[in-house]
Amino acid sequence: MFNKILIANRGEIALRVIRACREMGIGSVAVHSTADSDAMHVRMADESVCIGPPSSTQSYLSIPSIIAACEITGAEAIHPGYGFLSENAAFVQIIQDHDLTFIGPTADHIRVMGDKITAKDTMKKLGVPCVPGSDGGVDTLEDAKRIGAEMGYPVIIKATAGGGGKGMKVAGSAAEMERAFMTARAEGKSNFGNDEVYIEKYLTTPRHIEIQVFGDGKGNAVHLGERDCSLQRRHQKVFEEAPGPSITQEERDRIGKICADASANINYIGAGTIEFLYENGEFYFIEMNTRLQVEHPVTEGIFGVDLVREQIRVAAGLPMSFTQEDLKINGHAIEVRINAERLPNFSPCPGRITQYHAPGGLGVRMDSALYDGYSIPPYYDSLIGKLIVHGRDRPEALARLGRALGELIVDGVDTTIPLFDALLQEPDIHSGNYNIHWLEHWLETHLQPA
Numbered sequence: 188m189f190n191k192i193l194i195a196n197r198g199e200i201a202l203r204v205i206r207a208c209r210e211m212g213i214g215s216v217a218v219h220s221t222a223d224s225d226a227m228h229v230r231m232a233d234e235s236v237c238i239g240p241p242s243s244t245q246s247y248l249s250i251p252s253i254i255a256a257c258e259i260t261g262a263e264a265i266h267p268g269y270g271f272l273s274e275n276a277a278f279v280q281i282i283q284d285h286d287l288t289f290i291g292p293t294a295d296h297i298r299v300m301g302d303k304i305t306a307k308d309t310m311k312k313l314g315v316p317c318v319p320g321s322d323g324g325v326d327t328l329e330d331a332k333r334i335g336a337e338m339g340y341p342v343i344i345k346a347t348a349g350g351g352g353k354g355m356k357v358a359g360s361a362a363e364m365e366r367a368f369m370t371a372r373a374e375g376k377s378n379f380g381n382d383e384v385y386i387e388k389y390l391t392t393p394r395h396i397e398i399q400v401f402g403d404g405k406g407n408a409v410h411l412g413e414r415d416c417s418l419q420r421r422h423q424k425v426f427e428e429a430p431g432p433s434i435t436q437e438e439r440d441r442i443g444k445i446c447a448d449a450s451a452n453i454n455y456i457g458a459g460t461i462e463f464l465y466e467n468g469e470f471y472f473i474e475m476n477t478r479l480q481v482e483h484p485v486t487e488g489i490f491g492v493d494l495v496r497e498q499i500r501v502a503a504g505l506p507m508s509f510t511q512e513d514l515k516i517n518g519h520a521i522e523v524r525i526n527a528e529r530l531p532n533f534s535p536c537p538g539r540i541t542q543y544h545a546p547g548g549l550g551v552r553m554d555s556a557l558y559d560g561y562s563i564p565p566y567y568d569s570l571i572g573k574l575i576v577h578g579r580d581r582p583e584a585l586a587r588l589g590r591a592l593g594e595l596i597v598d599g600v601d602t603t604i605p606l607f608d609a610l611l612q613e614p615d616i617h618s619g620n621y622n623i624h625w626l627e628h629w630l631e632t633h634l635q636p637a
């Protein structure tokens with residue numbers, strides 16, 4: 188086992204990894220920018236190294252600084268968290284070249300799944316059901332129009348290098364194709380340096396269902412059921428739950444096995460998420476994330492396992508501590524993402540926290556790096572906390588969420604807490620009757636942008 192792990196991240200996910208290290212008796216090293224000198228992850232880690240100025244390109248994304256921090260502190264492995272360098276194949280390669288260990292999949296896995304066209308092609312060959320669409324990239328507007336006509340509108344044009352909801356445009360008709368095609372290409376180019384796009388049938392009322400997989404890199408892999416992340420704003424998840432309210436045990440076993448087998452087949456190592464759209468009882472693969480997800484705690488809640496501990500174990504060459512048969516669902520878990528944002532426009536709202544009080548009690552988990560007097564810097568993501576609740580069933584989890592939100596105090600900045608208070612008043616949320624468009628429609632009618 189490792190003696191010391193460096194966490195190449197900040198915020199709540201850095202705390203999450205430090206906590207796992209501490210429970211395993213492993214030393215932790217935080218890295219931070221000058222803007223984060225007073226951040227909680229720096230205070231909580233055993234050691235810390237300042238790796239650059241506020242801009243993430245010069246700090247949390249600076250590979251030479253992170254490798255140097257490992258060498259200075261003697262850390263043997265790097266946990267990337269999510270975002271930043273977590274899906275950067277070159278980073279993984281460099282880590283290996285320095286005889287260090289990356290806590291995550293191989294550079295090859297990241298490369299294959301990081302390109303959406305290659306990922307889809309690979310999954311198709313492994314027997315994973317995919318959204319109907321163009322076979323590979325589409326280079327010209329003429330081809331795009333021909334495919335649109337053949338497939339039938341609406342279609343979605345996606346940048347193969349896209350992520351975080353960027354580089355995706357819907358064309359509702361042939362007339363909208365030119366604009367959608369050009370915009371998706373331009374967004375792919377400017378955000379990801381790659382203008383290749385492909386086309387998929389646009390599903391009109393799907394749910395977003397993702398399967399958590401876990402592999403040991405030696406041909407063994409399991410699945411940990413699904414998460415329903417259909418409540419999204421601008422293709423970004425805001426509320427996630429497990430199990431999915433619309434998924435039966437038979438469906439879970441079927442799609443879970445397909446995903447576990449696919450992961451085993453490619454000798455996948457560590458945590459991964461295979462994302463699907465789910466409509467009329469069918470699953471359609473959209474992408475695979477080769478890292479720990481923001482919403483992993485809901486899976487931890489219902490299975491009672493520590494996914495970060497498991498990531499560290501397999502990275503150190505140990506076997507997984509559970510088999511498929513060991514994994515039994517217990518109850519229901521929900522996560523809401525608390526962002527420092529001003530409603531109704533969701534504009535970022537950094538600033539000083541004058542009062543912070545985290546909720547507690549049975550079945551409540553608050554993953555956050557906030558503290559009284561902390562100043563949220565303006566340079567990074569606006570996620571400031573995740574409130575996760577667990578109950579014996581979905582109604583109990585929802586009631587607990589309402590109770591915990593009532594206890595949560597974040598003063599000094601605007602947050603998305605009122606959004607969740609309002610959502611808990613909605614009958615559709617209680618019945619689980621929502622798809623990926625539900626929240627956008629609800630926001631249009633309930634929260635008019637100023």
Ligand code: ADP
Nearest residue numbers: 349350351352353387388389390395422473623
């Ligand atoms: P990203 O990598 O940017 O997160 P994804 O491919 O995972 O992109 O898609 C993100 C979201 O976009 C999905 O959860 C869904 O809401 C929407 N989406 C993607 N593909 C389709 C599709 N074929 N039809 C309808 N919606 C889609």
